[in-house]
Amino acid sequence: MFIINWIHRLAWLIREAAFLLSLAGGVVLVGSMLTVLADIAARTLFGMTLGAINLTFRGSYEIVRYGLLLSILYALPYALKDGQVIVELFTERLPERIKYWISGFYILFFGLFGFILTSGLLNSIERAARSGQTTQDLGIPMAYIYWLAMVGTVMLGIRGFSVAWEYFTGTETESS
């Protein structure tokens, strides 16, 4: 019983951590939006002054790309439970308990998927570190971006198992 409580508490902690991570994802999303605006403003000024006022900066395209990556990856763990699309047509009449078990079973695989993505990132980090690959414009080492992305995939892995636990034990109460 003590163990069960402890795990239940852990699941709660994981949910809170996933929530905080999604907030970080939100900051990244708003950041890329502002980057695009800054880029447009800078180059408009550049164009209107025929290049005299040059506040233009490189890399907005890149910030948008990697901004998308991080904002979504950081949101996936939090959205794991509610973000699934399921065809209910053929299983509508099953007892709720069974449906929970089925959901828990599938969510386990999302946890596994999170760790598969993590292992892929580890490979990429190793490769990027070896070849010295960087981003095109800002010259950011790709390895750094992979490390940042890994925060999201590790969280997805942990959260997958934690949500599955909630489904299996019926402690799934709040929706995330």
Next chain:
Amino acid sequence: MSAQLIGFLCIAGMLGMIALRMPIAMAMAATGFIGFGLISAFDPALTILQRSAMSTLTSYSFSPIPMFILMGVLASKARMSAELFHGAKSLFGAWRGGMALAAVSSCGVFSAISGSSLATAASMSKVALPEMRARGYADSLSTGTIAAGGTLGIMIPPSIALLLYALITEQSVGDMFIAGIVPGLIGLGLYLLTIAIVVAIKPSLATPGDPTTLKEKLVGLKGLVPFTGIFVLIIGGIYTGLFTPTEAASVGAFGALLIALYRGMRLREFVAAVRETLVISAMIFFMVIGAEIFGYFINVSRISFELVQIVNAMELTPLMVLMAILLLYLLLGMVMDSIAMLLLTVPVVFPLAMAAGLDPIWFGIITVITVELGLITPPIGMNVFVIKSVAPKDTKLTDIFKGVLPFVAADAVRLALIIAFPVLALGLIS
């Protein structure tokens, strides 16, 4: 066992798993992994899984998706989409089903700033669904209306799908966009007609609205102003060259943010809006990632290749070739996302269409309408899923699909019109 046979078996298995409540995203990923593993080898299949998130989420062309959703969420938090909808609603006054008509019209207006069906569907459903529900509209009509209305976004420029088609087939993007205008408007007209017919046949699906005076109708139009402001900002910005359609998404979201702030949005509400945006985006991207993995498998299975061979061997007339291709798209559209489908199949069937002597731009418009049809046809319809994610929790997927059926029929009519009268697509092109 041939790759094609493995392919068909895996797809059958996937449909089975989807029927057993497997999340769609996972079904696509699992089928992609297993299918690719069986046809090629499991080591690289694992690598595809490992890379899937990275390669999908760093694609610039996907970057407007969360921005358009943010724009929609902010617009609805600032009651902008609501005003658009209410303005349209007061125009239709006491009509039975007026809200559905208003929703489709609003989708049409929204389309002109949205390159993505999903974003249109997501934004409008947030506004219109709760109200239609509160006024006693059947879930099937309200959700079906918006799922279908969302697809208007793809014909009325700007449109990501038309842009992709133009790039793949090396057609002029400008021509493609212009060619989409009339078919887009025809779609809007037919959808309005569809609602009128559906409600006439089964009045219990909808309720009459409150009667409005001419003055109220005009006041309703005033409600369109802030929305039109953003619309003009975006379209003006795009056409004067301040920014690209891709960047327009961020500009639109920022414009909506400014209006929201002007109307007194608090930090707490803004955070909630961003969080909501991320949850909806995550739901879409789970599937985009799944579709990416699935795409590898579909490709190496050579299923589409096989189908084209069969079509080729039968020595068909141009119209029959077109019909065969459309049939192929309808079949693939059952299981695939529209953008992925365009990327995968257009390179294969385009030469076939050209060999049959079809006009490339006209063929593109027909292709994109058909591919978009896949967004609202079961069992996998992305628009339907988006609406499911935004709608109240007890809304059933089956109800949405049921509600969407009459609009599928309307799209069939639109297709027939454009096939019979190519001038509808090509008329505006010099």
Next chain:
Amino acid sequence: QEVTLRLAHLWPEVSGNHQRVMQAWADQIEEESNGRIAVEVYPGGSLVPPPDQYDAVSDRIVDVTATVQGYTANRFPLTQIVELPGVSDSGAHGACILQSLYDEGHLDAEYEDTHPLFMFTHGPGMFHVVGTEIREPSDLQGLRIRRPTTVVGNILEELGAQAVGMPAPESYTAMQRGVIDGVALPWEATIGFRLAELVDSHTEIAGMYTLSFIMTMNRGVYESMSAENRAVIDANSGLDWAVLAGEVFDDLDQAGIDDAMANDRPINVIEGGTSHPDWAPAMERSLERYLSEVEERGLPAREVYDRAMELRNTCDA
């Protein structure tokens, strides 16, 4: 049939690169192996999107790919020396220089992950702009130009233009909307990306830049083939295919030139190319900057550059 090779590349099925190089290579392999090796070709990035193509071969998601090394920045720094100002004069010329550098072993360290078959370059990269003409460096002042590589980005910025980083397929819309005033691309791309219908003039500074391409194969797949089959692959690797691929690019450039002539668009050719006194300083500074950056990483950039410049004379332009 003993082996099936999946070949994924980035060109559309309708392109000359697909028909005359990729599909031709596939057909040749099937023929010379008497059908023991089948090659399935996946054009247009349909199986693997361009930025991931090289890794996809190294991980055996596909067996063979043709892709752009520069898509993964700083991973092939010595290879990309062939892209520098003043190195190559044409697609075939650049291909010969690059392939020879590889054959001589200068680039081996960059290709441990895969088994390269041949390497090539596109034709001379040049400016295509809207609403103006570039005759001298000051004409670039205040223009926004889509840049293909960082090296060209540096050149542009030295000349007072703004270098805009975006994928080539985005250029059409960006140019149509006036977001960019022009692009740096070879002639061939003005047709391929349909930019010809938008631009008003062309400026060629011979030798300004090129882009390097590689056709490469999974190492494990190559090594696991029978000696007989490997011989077929070997016979279709190296200089001949490299130069052919470069020549195809040069031929395709002609379509762009013809279109410009047919529509009476001005074509400015800078006399002396990169060594024209007005243009040379910017070219040299970006060249120098690139070489010293690569040298700082402990790589023999100058040695490879010097060898490339010698090969420049021995390879036919």
